[in-house]
Amino acid sequence: MNIVIKNATIVDSSSEFNQKKVDIKIENGVIAEIASEINSTNFEILSLENLHVSSGWMDSSVSFGEPGFEDRETIANGLNVAAKSGFTHIAYQPNTSPVIDNQSIVSFVKTKAANFATTLHPIGAFTKNQEGADLAEMYDMQNAGAIAFGDYKKSTANANLLKIGLQYTQDFNATVIAFCNDSLIKGKGVVHEGIKSTQLGLKGVPPLAEEIVLARNLFLLEYTGGKMHVPTISTAKSVEMIKEAKVKGLNVTCSVAIHNLVLTDEVLTDFDTRFKVNPPIRDKAHQQALINGVLDGTIDVITSDHCAMDIEHKKMEFDMAKDGTIGLESAFGVLLEILPLDVVVEKLQAAKSIFLNDENVIKVGSKADLTLFDPSKEYTFNKNDILSKSKNSAFLNHKMKGFVYGIYNNNKLVIK
Incomplete structure (x- = not known):
């Protein structure tokens, strides 16, 4: 799928865009462009609150x-x-x-x-x-x-x-x-x-x-x-x-x-x-x-x-x-x-x-293998947050800091 991820802060110490807020254009599963503003005509748009992206x-x-x-x-x-x-x-x-x-x-x-x-x-x-x-x-x-x-x-x-x-x-x-x-x-x-x-x-x-x-x-x-x-x-x-x-x-x-x-x-x-x-x-x-x-x-x-x-x-x-x-x-x-x-x-x-011997870095030309998250959101982890079939979590009712939105990988976007 072709998508533009808007206003994302990059968290990747190996990337030239580390700690910068950018748009990321992905075409056919590959990062095609990274810039402060990208024309998103004919592309699906993904915009999420306080979005951070890492490899x-x-x-x-x-x-x-x-x-x-x-x-x-x-x-x-x-x-x-x-x-x-x-x-x-x-x-x-x-x-x-x-x-x-x-x-x-x-x-x-x-x-x-x-x-x-x-x-x-x-x-x-x-x-x-x-x-x-x-x-x-x-x-x-x-x-x-x-x-x-x-x-x-x-x-x-x-x-x-x-x-x-x-x-x-x-x-x-x-x-x-x-x-x-x-x-x-x-x-x-x-x-x-x-x-x-x-x-x-x-x-x-x-x-x-x-x-x-x-x-x-x-x-x-x-x-x-x-x-x-x-x-x-x-x-x-x-x-x-x-x-x-x-x-x-x-x-x-x-x-x-x-x-x-x-x-x-x-x-x-x-x-x-x-x-x-x-x-x-x-x-x-x-x-x-x-x-x-x-x-x-x-x-x-x-x-x-x-x-x-x-x-x-x-x-x-x-x-x-x-x-x-x-x-x-x-x-x-x-x-x-x-x-x-x-x-x-x-x-x-x-x-x-x-x-995997994979040093995947967020840069133009790399495969889009990305995790999407908000590192500041706080909440309490409860049974509704358990997506697994089994429920044996040691962290029930634990206070959390940081929320995962989902991933983009294998030319697929999955958002929670």
């Missing part, structure tokens, strides 16, 4: 459910939710049924996701059926469209298998996603181990469960070479170890989940299972270390870690409930309460350069 955002960890768990979320509705939440790209986790562990399932998922404004990029499982025993068909999956390989929320217990995988994936320049959690140290823990877990009588997950596996994985990466992405780190020591690894020159990136960045374990007082996530929401000291890690560049990516979960698996005793919270719809509004706008935009875009 499109990418969420590096999204779980809907389809195939197999369509009762939690479908790909079609999930992509519509992502678009209205400001994400032009999502990395789709393999925790489906069947698991995304071969090229046919990768192709199936990509076919289901075709022709949407938001582009879905499958993550292939690192091991067959995510069981940690045998490597999955990673090369074939990459040829079918997978962008990286990892078992969702599962550490590879077999260190030799991870070593072989890191060596093998170098042949086709693939990224291994290595979640860090020692299941034996975690045991039956369900929340952060600390004062709050003791007060509530809930079994705790010590930071050591994450850190000991991360240390091992970084040693393996140093030995093998290759590319590793560490998803959703949650502890101060993890931030330190990632920083040290980068100083050494290791090819490692990492992400943090929004709920670990914004919330602390003080929210657990009412045993609300919306706050049961993996890794667990930790205390104030760890939260501050994560914020500092974002600000100093140690943490590359902020993810919603969106995980749709049906009410039957959430409305039960805390110990028994499934992990996970949805987060696409609330991502932007909660981040602006703790981080500057330019940092939020940078960290929501960063996954594109890591996983």
Whole structure:
């Protein structure tokens, strides 16, 4: 579609138009002109209050459910939710049924996701059926469209298998996603181990469960070479170890989940299972270390870690409930309460350069891959703001600063 976006403030540190208010003319999905005033004859006009535009955002960890768990979320509705939440790209986790562990399932998922404004990029499982025993068909999956390989929320217990995988994936320049959690140290823990877990009588997950596996994985990466992405780190020591690894020159990136960045374990007082996530929401000291890690560049990516979960698996005793919270719809509004706008935009875009090798800049001749938002609007996030099929949001009744209008991508405009 051909469109002129009027009076938009550009938020793109790589663009010559950064922080300037301009009109943007888009023809056939490509930015044709950027100027202070553009003749819009025969073009559709888009004019929105306090409109800001950045290069499109990418969420590096999204779980809907389809195939197999369509009762939690479908790909079609999930992509519509992502678009209205400001994400032009999502990395789709393999925790489906069947698991995304071969090229046919990768192709199936990509076919289901075709022709949407938001582009879905499958993550292939690192091991067959995510069981940690045998490597999955990673090369074939990459040829079918997978962008990286990892078992969702599962550490590879077999260190030799991870070593072989890191060596093998170098042949086709693939990224291994290595979640860090020692299941034996975690045991039956369900929340952060600390004062709050003791007060509530809930079994705790010590930071050591994450850190000991991360240390091992970084040693393996140093030995093998290759590319590793560490998803959703949650502890101060993890931030330190990632920083040290980068100083050494290791090819490692990492992400943090929004709920670990914004919330602390003080929210657990009412045993609300919306706050049961993996890794667990930790205390104030760890939260501050994560914020500092974002600000100093140690943490590359902020993810919603969106995980749709049906009410039957959430409305039960805390110990028994499934992990996970949805987060696409609330991502932007909660981040602006703790981080500057330019940092939020940078960290929501960063996954594109890591996983897609895409340094999309707002300039004439570039593909129109844009997120549209108002960074000043304040409101309270309630059930009416949840567009997902599942309603397990950790941010219900949370005060928001920043409202997403929608996106323009793949020659399609989606406005909330």
